Structures are given as structure tokens and as C-alpha cells.
Amino acid sequence: MSTSTRLPSILLVGCGKMGGAMLDGWLACGLPPSAVIDRHRDTLPAPHVLVPSLGDLPASFQPDVIVLAVKPQKADAVLETLARRFARATLLSVMAGRSIASLSRVYSQAATDTAPVFIRAMPNTPSTLGAGMTGLYASPDATPEQKQHCDSLMRAVGQTVWVDTEQQIDAVTGISGSGPAYVFLLAELLEKAGVEQGLPQATARTLARATLYGAGQMLHSLPTDAAELRRNVTSPGGTTAEALGVLMASDAWPASTSQAVAAAVRRAGELAG
Structure with missing residues (x-):
């Protein structure tokens, strides 16, 4: 499903089945120059950048949104590295089973002067066909612009709904995620x-x-x-x-x-x- 709203630039960390499905949708909708960190993907069309690690990113690259699509058990190491590079960032997590509190704690411990904003998304596999259903929850300090950026990304691969509490993301998981x-x-x-x-x-x-x-x-x-x-x-x-x-x-x-x-x-x- 296409979106008439301009997509934000992204740093996609992890490009497995779900990350790859979302990326294909975003590329089809005119994704601005962005970067993908993945050791398994072979190519990425210009002007986008594909790198094997965070250290290989261009020094000047500053995305609008960092999309976390890694396995939950790998998240801590990724967050610690990101915190040292992107102090004030919008982080969109599509990982199941990781609360905003746990993600924020890891990020802040790695760099005490950081002020990240976390938004959680629970997409499902029909996103591969642009027919996904995604539930989203934003931490209270998220700005309307940050929420709009994340909503635009997920609407590019399907429909979106926002929930009022993080606990409701678990209900989204049980209904549309699974x-x-x-x-x-x-x-x-x-x-x-x-x-x-x-x-x-x-x-x-x-x-x-x-x-x-x-x-x-x-x-x-x-x-x-x-x-x-x-x-x-x-x-x-x-x-x-x-x-x-x-x-x-x-x-x-x-x-x-x-x-x-x-x-x-x-x-x-x-x-x-």
C-alpha cells in the first residue's frame, strides 16, 4: 500500500524476512537516501548505502529514523553501538518481546547524555505483499513529527493502528502479529x-x-x-x-x-x- 506522505530517511539495522519485506515496500514508495546494516544482503540500489556494520557508515549520515529489525537477543549489543553514534534519535523497534523501558535502559547506560525516543511497531508477514497490519505505540516524549515518520513507514507496507498503552501491543501481537x-x-x-x-x-x-x-x-x-x-x-x-x-x-x-x-x-x- 503506497502512502502520499513523504517517507523519512532511515537506518535499517537488520534485513531478514520482516526487515527485507519492509525495505522492499519502502523502496517502492520512494525512500529518501538511506542506509542498511546487514551482512547477508548483496545489493541495494543507489543512492542507498549497504554496509556490514555501523562502523562502515558514512560519517555524515544522520537518518530521520533508526529501524531496529534484529533478533531481540541481539538488540543490546546493537543499541550500545548505536548510542555512541546517535545521541538523539528516533528508534522504531519492530522486535517482539522488548519493552521500551528495557531498550531505553540499554541505550542510556551506553551513553548517559543520550535522549532517544522509542516507538514500537508490531507488523505482520503480509507486509511482504503490501497488505500488512501494524500496531504502533509511542513513548510519551515522542513528537507528532516522530510519530508521523514511523506511521508513514509502516503505512507504506499496509495499514496502521495506534494503541494508547504499551501493554496493548501485546494484544496486537496476539491478534494481527500472530x-x-x-x-x-x-x-x-x-x-x-x-x-x-x-x-x-x-x-x-x-x-x-x-x-x-x-x-x-x-x-x-x-x-x-x-x-x-x-x-x-x-x-x-x-x-x-x-x-x-x-x-x-x-x-x-x-x-x-x-x-x-x-x-x-x-x-x-x-x-x-
Whole structure:
């Protein structure tokens, strides 16, 4: 999804699956001259700079936003190095399970005269296709301009929502961050059920995937409540009603979905420390 707002220049630290997906979206939307630190990516189009380490950056380079897309367990070493180079910075973290308090503590201990602003983002893997969903939370000292910079970056790869408390980022993780896996599981199970009912696997896969795609398009395009869309498909006494009678039993989807999301939210909180 493109954005009409000018993107900020960035320093992207880490260019794995999520970092790479976001970078591709940003490049397509006219990213200003920026830099990427990554030891595994081979090329980056001019005028952008690809370097293997922070020490290889041009001395004059000063990004609008530093995007942290490294593994959480590597974050401390990265932050300590960044703090010595960028005293006053806007840092956008897309790492799960690292609170702003923990990130700020590492940054400040490395250079006591720093004044960084941290913003957390929880994107999801459809960002690869420009169809991502990202929840964002900003520390109280973030300026409107800093928030706009980060919002513009994440809207370049999908949609954004802002939450009022950092704890709510854990809920975002449980719904949209982990959510694609729930949908993929449903596709997997529908395909398996189709084979069990005598369909060739290729046919069952096409039916499952196309059905999820079409239903998703309706949810995305229509203002109608999801419950109403479900009722519109369900004729009394028909085949859909028979299937939903199983899926909507008290010990089936209503309970297991809430339990699954709660488990993801709980784990996100544990990882944040």
C-alpha cells in the first residue's frame, strides 16, 4: 500500500524476512537516501548505502529514523553501538518481546547524555505483499513529527493502528502479529478435510485458499459486520448451519480462539520481561 506522505530517511539495522519485506515496500514508495546494516544482503540500489556494520557508515549520515529489525537477543549489543553514534534519535523497534523501558535502559547506560525516543511497531508477514497490519505505540516524549515518520513507514507496507498503552501491543501481537498463522492453519485444515472427503489434494487446496481469499476480500471491502456476513451465508437448516453447529459449540471455536489469543498475549508479556 503506497502512502502520499513523504517517507523519512532511515537506518535499517537488520534485513531478514520482516526487515527485507519492509525495505522492499519502502523502496517502492520512494525512500529518501538511506542506509542498511546487514551482512547477508548483496545489493541495494543507489543512492542507498549497504554496509556490514555501523562502523562502515558514512560519517555524515544522520537518518530521520533508526529501524531496529534484529533478533531481540541481539538488540543490546546493537543499541550500545548505536548510542555512541546517535545521541538523539528516533528508534522504531519492530522486535517482539522488548519493552521500551528495557531498550531505553540499554541505550542510556551506553551513553548517559543520550535522549532517544522509542516507538514500537508490531507488523505482520503480509507486509511482504503490501497488505500488512501494524500496531504502533509511542513513548510519551515522542513528537507528532516522530510519530508521523514511523506511521508513514509502516503505512507504506499496509495499514496502521495506534494503541494508547504499551501493554496493548501485546494484544496486537496476539491478534494481527500472530494472526496470519491462524489463517494459514485454517487453510491447512480445510485442505486436509477436503482430501478426507474424497477430493484430490490440488483441488482441495485451491478451494480452501480461494475461499479464504474471497472471504478476506469481503471483510476488507464491505462495511458489514463479520457476524452479519456469517449470517448471510447461513441458511436455516442448511449445510453451513450444520457445520457452524459444530464449530460454534461452546467448547469449539468460541473457547479455543479466545484461549489461543490469550496464550499469545501472555507469552508476549513474558518475553517483554
